[in-house]
Amino acid sequence: MQKHVTEKTVIALAIASLFSSVTHAQEAAAVSTDPAAAATVVVTGTRVANRTALDTAAPVDIISADTLKNVGSTEMNQALSMALPSLNFPRPAITDGTDTIRPATLRGMAPDQTLVLVNSKRRHASSLVNVNGSIGRGSAAVDMNTIPTAIVKSVEVLRDGAAAQYGSDAISGVVNLRLRTDRSGGEASVTYGARKTEYELWNDVAPAGASWTAPNSRERTDGQTATVSLWKGLALGQDGYLTIAAEYRDQHRTERSGYDMRQQYPRLANGAFDPRELTINRFNAWYGDPEMEQATLFANAGTNLGGGVKLYGWASYQNREARSGGFFRPPQDARNIPSIYPNGFLPVIAPTVDDYSATGGVTWTLGSWxxxxxxxxxxxxMQYEIQNTLNRSIGPSSKTEFYAGGYAYDQLVFNLTGVRSLDVAGLASPLNIAVGTEARREGYELFAGEPDSYRYGGQVLPNGTPAAPGAQVFPGFRPANEVDAHGNAIGAFVDMEANLTPQLLVSSAVRAERYSDFGNSVAGKLSARYDFSRAVALRGAVQNGFRAPSPQQQNFTATSTNFINGVPFEITTFKPSDPVAVALGARPLEAEKSVNASLGAVLRFDPFNITIDAYRIDIEDRIILSENLTQANVRNYIASQGFIGVGGGRFFINGVDTTTKGVDVVVSWPMKMGAAGSVDFTVAGNFTETKVTRVPVTAQLAALNPAPVLFDRLNVLSLEKGQPANKISANANWKLGQWGATMRATRYGKVLSPGTTPALDFWMGARTVVDVEGRYAVTPKLTLALGADNLFDQYPETQPPALNTTGNTPFANYAPFGRSGRFIYARANYGF
Structure with a gap:
């Protein structure tokens, strides 16, 4: 109880400092989480050359290649979430495609409100739009796991809004992955690990008269993961470089299901239970991390043509094949056909993801520019194959595997930027001026599956109702759902930065953009920094920003047929422009609008640094995916508008307003301990609170009695409480001669898994996850490491039977550190 009060007090003081006097503002700031990065030059958030992490007007974290390497996970998102308290990477399961492409969040915002750059150029998003009940529902974000850690030199994370500098999506911040530029050298790495874990069970009682009982706990060894990676630097001409990286990753699934207490088979003629009830496997779900195999290639190159002209470019390709489960269909389930699956079946979703990119550019000098x-x-x-399933409406002749179609997103971006410095009388430094333009074309395509994956085959259930059409767990996309849409945007910006006095640094930026599909947007930013001395500096910013609606949100559509009282109805995720959605009140999507304010201070007591950064982010008209609108009065209203046979659906709409307040705290202390070696010690924490201040309504639905709710309490609480209220990490990197070690403790604050009613709300208490790794340099080139992520095998609380009626989901999808348990691994690195 005392800890809870202390955390609330810290949050309250931080928020108060954001809007109080300048004297109090001296207690707020931000800086890198890497103690060695204080003097590192950054390029994110500033266009001034040679600006270091501690000298910027906005907080920038720098994550080194070694930090990314010295963890058990080889996923970029997971490695970043372990290094940055402000970044979260929940790991949902049984969420269709989201199991394969899991989104990350910054400062508790939506995944698509963080801009991802590679070498300061915009990275393309994934084609997947998250439509299931997990963090990030309704968003389509960049998949950073398409970038191998081996090609990355460092990651810069700007924890500040930057739409005026970089354009759409940069509401909560910017993640910039800087690639290696090596002309020589290289490293090969082999990592192998597995989950060695035990978790508790909390299951419902068996049916009356049943003799099967559930165990109290379960031991598992699974999730075996092997990663082989290589990077190599090659000379390109006299002073050019070609750095290539390759990675292969093979991940077995983890399975954390509960014990299914349900009756599985029909009773015998004498009323007794079928003997197979005692032999069937009741751990019948794939609830955990998916089975995954992926191969990635990445190359980064640059060369000097002479005369101040340089060419650069990079290209990447990744193929990812995954398999994850849906909900188990018991043998007696009406959706099953016993002649095909006498013991029931677990349908499997098997996406294949192909991701590729290529960027080329040139730098040159034009006068002073x-x-x-x-x-x-x-x-x-991303395209789907649905395995180990059936189309119940076709009957015993149904196939058991279906091609269900998929979707694709592409992005073409042209940038032209000019930067120069100008001596201006009265200024204490040259005025740095950057001007530029960006033209972007985006496309979204949705393609249909084979007919058997979605069609109704005419079969009727024993109770007389028609059987459900389409492949069980994931009906295929239909020809009527197919989309091939494109949009474009063009923008221009001006960015200026200078010292008005030796102590006062001021920067400003203005950006205007025009979109073909929703209109215009203008963003501005003003930030400043005042150095009272080398030890104490204040900095702050105020800005407005925007996030344009994505093509995925504007064009995604999917349809399934539901039979209601024997009558077929089409349940659809409608495009906002669809006539049915318009009849329900949908409008063309507009940009989300934000106002960000922050105050900070940098306190340097070499080598000891303490920083705090307080912020407030107000967003208007957030784009959300509505509730499923299938009530009888909605169906009747749709029919009255002339749309016969439509059973309701959902659609994307603007209309949610939120306020996010928080504080980031970082303490870094590199220590020299003589004969005991050296330790880089960092303590960092993020405290965030989000409130939903408005939800969308439409006149059409408001006129119905009772009026359907477009954005109900479950989704409201997901935004407010679905991510940790606080996340605190302590990290120590020790080195002594050939020996090295990393120890990290991360405390995740409490999280709510919301229900449709207060009685179904489920709180998960705070948990501390400890990661350790030891390293030994056998030779100057060969290093061996042994480690454990989640050393003490922490799990979130087990959901009660009321929230886990099937036994398939003992842990909530909102668990911030997943629910796969301890991961033990070994790694060998060989440099050359």
Whole structure:
């Protein structure tokens, strides 16, 4: 109880400091989580050359390649979430495609409100839009796991709004992955690990008269993961470089289901239970991390043509094949056909993702201007095969595997930027001026599956109702759902930065953009920094920003047929422009609008640094996916508008307003301990609170009695309480001669898994996850490491039977550190 009060007090003081006097503002700031990065030059958030992490007007974290390497996970998102308290990477399961492409969040915001850059150029998003009940529902975000850690030199995370500098999506911040530029050297790495874990069970009682009982706990060894990666630097001409990286990853699934207490088979003629009830496997779900195999290639190159002209470029390709489960269909389930699956079946969703990109550019000098022009293209395609399933409406002749179609997103971006410094009388430094333009074309394609994956085959159930059409767990996309849409945007910006006095640094930026599909947007930013001394500096910013609606949100559509009282109805995720959605009150999507304010201070007591950064982010008209609108009065209203046979659906709409307040705290202390070696010690924490202040309504639905709710309490509480209220990490990196070690403790604050009613709300208490790794340099080139992520095998609380009626989901999808338990691994690195 005392800890809870203390955390609330810290949050309250931080928020108060954001809007109080300048004296109090001296207690707020931000800086890198890497103690060695204080003098590292950054390029994110500033266009001034040679600006270091501690000298910027906005907080920038720098994550080194070694930090990314010295963890058990080889996923970029997971490695970043372990390094940054402000970044979260929940790991939902039984969420269709989201099991395969899991989104990350910054400062508790939506996944698509963080802009991802590679070498300061916009990275393309994934084609997947999250439509199931998990963090990030309704968003389509960049999949950073398409970028292998081996190609990354460092990651810069700007924890500040930056729409005026970089354009759409940069509401909560910017993640910039900077690639290696090595002309020589390289490293090969082999990592192998597995989950060695035990978790408790909390299951419902068996049916009356049943003799099967559930165990109290369960031991598992699974999730075996092997990763082989290589990077190599090659000389390109006299002073050019070609750095290539390759990675292969093979991940077995983890399975954390509960014990299914339900009756599985029909009773015998004498009323007794079928003897197979005692032999069937009741751990019948794939609830955990998916089975996954992926191969990635990445190359980064640059060369000097002479005369101040340089060429650069990079290209990537990844193929990912995954398999994850849906909900188990028991043998006696009406959706089963016993002649095909006498013991029931677990349908499997098997996506294949192909992701590739290529960017090329040139820099040159034009008078006093440093010019940069680039053209980049990226495409992400995701297509589905549904395995171990059936189309119940076809009957015993149904196939058991179906091609269900999929979707693709592509992006073409042209950038032209000029930067120069100008001596201006009265200023204490040259005025740095950056001007530029960006033209972007985005496309979204949705393609249909084979007919048997979605069609109704005419079969009727024993009770006389028609059988459900389409492949069980994931009906295929239909020809009527197919989409091939494109949009474009063009923008221009001006960015200026200078010291008005030796102590006062001021920067400003203005950006205007025009979109073909929703209109215009203008964003501005003003930030400043005042150095009272080398030890104490204040900095702050105020800005407005925007996030344009994505093509995925504007064009995704899917249809399934539901029979209501024997009558077929089409349940659809409608495009906002669809006539049915318009009849329900949908409008063309507009940009989300934000206002960000922050105050901070940098306190340097070499080598000891303490920083705090307080922020407030107000967002209007957030784009959300509505509730499923299938009530009888909605169906009747749709029919009255002339749309016969439509059973309701959902659609994307603007209309949610939120306020997010928080504080980031970082303490870093590199220590020299003589004969005991050296330790880089960091303590960092993020405290965030989000409130929903408005939800969308439409006049059409408000006129119905009772009026359906477009965005109900479950989704409201997901935004407010679905991510940790606080996340605190302590990290120590020790080195002594050939020995090295990393120890990390991360405390995740409490999280709510919301229900449709207060009685179904489920709180998960705070948990501390400890990661350790020891390293030994056998030779100057060969290093061996042994470690454990989640050493003490922490799990979130087990859901009660009322929330886990099937036994398939003992842990909530909102668990911030997943629910796969301890991961033990070994790694060998060989440099050359």
């Amino acid at each position: 440093d010019m940069d022009a680039s053209l980049g293209y990226g495409r992400n395609k």
